[in-house]
Amino acid sequence: MAGVLDTSPAARAVTRGWSDLTIRNVFIIPTILFLIIFNIFPLIYSLGYSFTDFRASVNEPANFVGLQNFRELLTDERIWNNFWVTAKYVIVSVGGQMTVGFGLALLLNRAMPAKGLITTLLLLPMMMSAAVVGLFWRLLYDPSWGPLNYALGLGDLAWLSNADVALYAVAITDIWMWAPFVMLLSLAGLSAVPQHLYEAAAIDRASAWYTFSRITLPLVTPLLLIALIFRTMEAFKTFDIAYIMSTQPTTELISIKLYKFAFQEWQTGKSCALAYIVLIMVLAITNIYVKYLNKVKER
Amino acid sequence: MAEIILRDIEKYFGAVYVIRKLNLTIKHREFVVLLGPSGCGKTTTLRAVAGLEDVDSGDILIDGKPVQQLEAGDRDIAFVFQLFALYPHLTAYENIAFPLRATSESKASVEAKVRAVAKSLQIEHLLGKRPSALAGGDMQRVAIGRALVRRPKAMLMDEPMGALDAKLREEMRTELKRLHLENESTTVYVTHDQVEAMSLADRIAIMNEGVLQQVGTPDDVYHRPANLFVAQFVGSPVMNIAAANVKADGSRSLLALGKGAAPFEFPKSLIRHLSDAKANDLTVGIRPEGVLVSQTETAGYVPVTAHLIEPLGAYDIVDLKVGAQLVRARTASGYVSKVGARVWARLDPAQTHFFDTRTTDSLRIRLVDGAH
Known part of the structure; x- marks a missing residue:
């Protein structure tokens, strides 16, 4: 109708291609439907389950149990242990990724031969499937014939079956895989610092360290924070590489515990409740970051 | 004392010969304007004096000492950039204080010096603001403040008014002239605006295609142009x-x-x-x-x-x-x-x-x- 009545140049220009209406019908409506069916609906439905004793493995109706699932979970020391393992993992893994990623970006942020090729090669780990990465590193870590111990001269250190080391071994793998992501964002931040600021600092007799800490770092902080937010969220819900690489109780991250509740013990209601606890924690942590990011960006 | 001597300066950018055997002496306390059209090598010359650009041959002497091998920070000169190059995440105060803090001056001394410079530039009320909250002319004042605060041997300015509108330029011209008279620092100023050059300079050095055409007082270059280029470049309307x-x-x-x-x-x-x-x-x-x-x-x-x-x-x-x-x-x-x-x-x-x-x-x- 609008197309018939509205003969303004702008309207005609639009009808030459697809109209806004067509674009809405073809792209936006299917997307929204898809999201509702596969994301929003399960989200709400599982919230309902979290207040029941529902088990997906038995054909019995769910009974409403109120906050019992949440109460049980939050008073369970083993669950808190899983959270503690997850926290250690997040700190080591994300900390390592930020350090290695930003360090690589600093090294790459200069004119050098084959810079494009080096950058691309460094980005490769990020593009691999986590399952493949996990299997591949399990080979590297193998105590008797893995190349890592041989190369580092560590004898037969059992990386993945040693309860004290396994979590860090998994974290190292995660660092290897995701440091390139931090590097990519850092490089974008570093190359956005105008060259004339460095020239001004050179004229102002600032030392290399002073320039780095007073100019480079503050100006790339917003992008570093974005990398930090993404990586923390991801690390918090890590399942794949940890599950593939190690069966040690010391590597039982909260998402692995969740998986066991849901699909090994078939405590569907309880696992929904745990999923919600994890969701709220992740939201809380990222909110702190986002608040800080906004504060930094205001400057 | 700060006397700058350029002796047989040559500079190539790849195959492009941008500065051709340039000889120029800038006397102590003198205000010299490098004037010329875009791409004539005037900015490159200035950056070479500052140490932001290396020269391919020739000597740059500051107070008789060759400085080609010295880093920009060791030449004791200040530089005002065309786009101000203020540190965007620092306040006006912190920007002006930057060169002092970078050399770890005491807090009290920094405070006193920044306040004094801000007073002479009349920007005391702006010290708490970040560059993004400042108008063009005020950003320029802060940039000049950052250059002045160190009391450098020489001030180098690269088209510092290029980003300002006509009215502000006129204001800043007067202000720069006053500051130069007050501070008595040797100043080299790059511009393509001949009015700016005429009004500010003790002497004007006119360049074209990397070659120095004439060096003289504004009166000299206006009334006794050395060649057709100078004759047509200086003066409005054109000769x-x-x-x-x-x-x-x-x-x-x-x-x-x-x-x-x-x-x-x-x-x-x-x-x-x-x-x-x-x-x-x-x-x-x-x-x-x-x-x-x-x-x-x-x-x-x-x-x-x-x-x-x-x-x-x-x-x-x-x-x-x-x-x-x-x-x-x-x-x-x-x-x-x-x-x-x-x-x-x-x-x-x-x-x-x-x-x-x-x-x-x-x-x-x-x-x-x-x-x-």
């Missing part, structure tokens, strides 16, 4: 340039702009300065104010017609048709009433410049107005 020939005629010389045009009278001495070849193939230049216009027929004046009139308020610029040649004259406002009017014109010999057509160099002939 009239025309091919001419000169003949002797009794007690005078006659100068004609092109064939068949009525010749202008010049003193007899003109022809004596010229060889025969030069007399027949000469380029003359005269600024619009050197073209004298009369409404009545006057002895020694040549009849011409007004072709175009540009009223500029304080004065008019009138394009006069002399034979096939157009000559622009500056007259009192409204003196020539309408286009097509017949008026009489004369070229003031004292204000006429003579150039070698082939080399474009000035023939350095100075005439006094002896015809009348």
